[in-house]
Amino acid sequence: MPSDLRPVESALVECRHCAPHFAKTATGHAPRPIVHLHHAARIVIASQAPGARAHASGVPFRDPSGVRLRDWMGLDQQTFFAPGVVAVVPMGFCFPGQDAEGNDLRPPAICAEMWQERVLAALPAVRLTLVIGAVAQRQRLGRRGPMTETVRNWRDHAPGVVPLPHPSWRNTPWLKRNPWFDAELLPALRQRVAEVLAD
């Protein structure tokens, strides 16, 4: 691993900046940065924050959402987690916790301020960024409109960036309402993923 990523990754794994904030959430959990990075990664997954499952396992996208995301990308699990393929750079590296109704909270804004630029600067091989969900799209792309419009206009960001909905099974009705996603965006996404991994 080149020296650029090593110190950033080591410091990120140890980060406990949000401990007082997380202690006040309904989940009352401690910070656990979920770090999946590699200096030669070709693809960045720019998501919102890990959920409770990733917080428990320590591994991002090893859940039904990850299965769907890999299907969208045309990758199997082994390739997805292989060194040099994917780096997960969310707005918040820790599970933000839940409110009293069990809804996931937004990631603390300080996380992106502290880490995003440093991490991305240490990933020089990235050729493709997948920006997942409305919150990440607002932060990364400056898009204020509805997520559907941002994703529908995916060609505006090609070839380096592709906005996507969250691959949660909760979005299955959205996928049914928007057949162009499956018919037009996914074939282009799979082709782009194959290109950047073959490059």
Ligand code: SF4
């Ligand atoms: S969310 Fe980010 S800033 Fe907060 S403790 Fe986790 S890694 Fe640190």
